[in-house]
Amino acid sequence: MDRLRRPSGWSCCSCSSLKTWLPILSWLPRYKVGYLQMDILAGLTVGLTVVPQALAYAEVAGLPVQYGLYSAFMGGFIYTILGTSKDVTLGPTAIMSLLCFSVVGGQPHRAVLLSLLCGLVQAAMALLRLGFLLDFISYPVIKGFTCAAAVTIGFGQVKNILGIQGVPHQFFLEVYYTFYKIPEARTGDVVMGLLCLCLLTMLTFMKSSLGSSDSASCTRMARKFIWTVATMRNALLVVAASLFAFSCEAYGYHIFTITGHTSQGLPPFRPPPTSDTTANGTTVSFREMLEDFGGGLALIPLMGLLESIAIAKAFASQNDYRIDANQELLAIGVTNIMGSFVSAYPVTGSFGRTAVNSQTGVCTPAGGILTSVIVLLSLAFLMPAFYYIPKASLAAVIICAVAPMLDYGAVAKMWRVHRLDLLPFAVTFLMSFWEVQYGIVAGVAVSGAVLLYNVARPRIKVSDHGVLVMQLCSGLTFPATDHLSRFIHAHALQVSPPRSVVLDCHHVSAIDYTVISELKDLLRQFQLQRVKLVFSGLKPPVLKVFLAAQLQDFRFADSVEEALQMESGSSEPLLGGD
Known part of the structure; x- marks a missing residue:
């Protein structure tokens, strides 16, 4: 008996269940040496892309630039173990950075705590299989938000292109003060920003204009060179701008607004703070911080899931494989939870970096490991060099990154x-x-x-065959009962003489008690007027409900034609409940 019971008791720990929760166990045993080369190339390429973007997105979130890098490395490690897409890369994005700023206002401690809470919400949704909630956010809403985010984020960087200070973050005030302070613009920042914008736009256009592969080896090499330079354009541009700014500073020319001091080294691994201290020394409790987050605790996890799963599905369809949406939710949730222990703010899937990952030919999620290693090396050794990054160059990177979102x-x-x-x-x-x-x-x-x-207000199609035929063009549920009743009264019972009606219900798949109650009253009105109401095309579950209700004078037929014959008297009516 014990042996018979064991399979059901141990089903949650079976090999297939373990592979469902840990997708790495499915692809790692089949890993080939040939995959390693492609994963290393993709990881290196994405790593050189994510470093400048992470620095720039931290500016959008209103945080010191090192927080962008703190948020950029945990996703590579976690997603390798828990992710179901070979292409997706997790990290800071423009939209999540904007949402984070709107909730925490650029306060680092609160941003880190927000990451923990968002991760807990996302992981709970995954375990409870609540991914279907995303279905209630329609495509027009998503597009409206992303277009507005592109305008908000893009215009928010104009002040850095101009090199002006003291501009508020609220959008309408930001627009006003940006134009108001144009006379204060710094020439060096303007030149640097416009030059970076032109170079990034040119490289993006060159990459998109590359045709199909040619047989000539020199042509293939030229294409690969252009593709490589264009793909790494953000990193190359930031490095070049930083070197130029460093040269100017060394010779005493302070013509650029630079990033300035950044904390060097890896972030300490510690629990996120559960309290905060304001500028005037007042301690803010955990409960007060939760109240300040407000609806952001629901909005940010949902938008993070929506963005990442949409990206995963798009690339899964493009590259002919399938993803597990709930497992993706778990991967994002665990990434945000673990990220909060290394001072990260909320992250999600990045469309741009995922596209680079896919185009480079990544074979497994293991490519994210090298990407994370590059970010860690940048934190450990390159932070002093970030001191000289011109803010105008980071602004150009952000503007070019969000421009395609304006669809x-x-x-x-x-x-x-x-x-x-x-x-x-x-x-x-x-x-x-x-x-x-x-x-x-x-x-x-x-x-x-x-x-x-x-x-x-379901659409009702009316046709006259001596008897009125009313076709319900969609389902029938309790919100539609009053509309249906008024429509039938207006077209059949309030005319002279009253008309019989055939109600075509072949589109109706379910019915409830409110509808039955209203139809019961309608049947009584038809009986008083000495005309008939006949139902046609009732599906078996709906017919079962009608028969259970035992409606007086209830007539039904399999089709409209049969119902018309019943009304003309060529066949006996079918009665239910007389």
């Missing part, structure tokens, strides 16, 4: 396909300039209202 094509497509979708898009886009959280919440609310309106 005009999606707006045009919504106009052509379904113009009503422009309503939640516009609400999300405009409200996000006030507060990012309000924009997303308002967009979801408008999308929900549109969805509920369609449920409450």
Whole structure:
């Protein structure tokens, strides 16, 4: 008996269950030497991309630049063990940095605590299989938010291009004071920023213009060289700008606004702080910090999951493999939890770096290990060099990174396909300039209202065959009962003489007690008017509910044609409940 019971008791620890929770056990035994070369190349390429981006995104989050690097290395290690996509890279992104700033206002201790709490929420969602909640955020809402984020983030870097100080972070005030302070712009920063923008744009265009491979070896080498330079453009540009700024500073020319002092060395491994101290020395308790986070504790985990899973699904489809969405949630959650112990702020999947990873030919998630090692080496040895990075060059990197998020094509497509979708898009886009959280919440609310309106006002198609045939073009649930009742009264019972009706229900897959109660009253009204209401095309589960309700004078037929024959008297009506 013990042997019979053991399989069910040990099922959670079976080999297949272990592989589900630890995907590395599935691909590591099949790892080939040929994969190693491609993973090293991809990890190196992404590593040289993530370092300048992490420094730049820390600026967006309002944090010291080293916090961008603190947030950039844990994902590579964790995702190698728990991730189900070979392409996805986890780390700081423009959107998560903006959301983090909107919640914590650039306070490092709170940003680290926010990472822990977001990770706990995400891991709990994964264990409870709550990934379906993301389905309630519609595509127009996502696009409205990303377009607004691109404008907000991009314009927020104009002050660094101009080299002006004292500009508020609130978007509308930021716009006003940026233009107001243009006379204070520093020539060196403007020249550096515009030059970096031009170079990055040119390299991006060159990379996108590369045609198909040519047989000539020199042409292939030229293509590879251009692709390599264009892929590493951020790192190369930041290094060149830093060297030039260092030369100018060495000769006593202080013409650039530079990053300045950064903490050197690896971050200490310690629990995130559960209290904070304000500038005037007041201690803020853990409970007060939670109250300050407010809706951000729900918004940031959801947006992080949405961004990462959308990226994972896109590249899984492109490269012909499948991902486990709930396992992806777990990987992001654990990354944020462990990241909080090394002073990281919330991270998610990066579309740009994932694209670089895929294009470089990565074979397994192990490529992320080398990427993380490069970030750690940068923290250990290169932090003094980051002192001389011109802020204008980082601003150019950010602007070029977020520019593709401003998707005009999606707006045009919504106009052509379904113009009503422009309503939640516009609400999300405009409200996000006030507060990012309000924009997303308002967009979801408008999308929900549109969805509920369609449920409450189903389209009813009417045709006259001597008897009125009313076809419900969508489902029938309790919000639609009053609309259906008023429609039938207006077209059949309040005309002279009253008309019989065949109600075509072949689109109705479920029905509830509220609908039954309303139809019971309608049948009584038809009986009083000496006309008939016949139902056609009832699916078996729906018919079962009707029969259980034992409605007086209930008639049904398998098809509209049969129902019309019943009304014309050519066959006996089918009765249920007389």
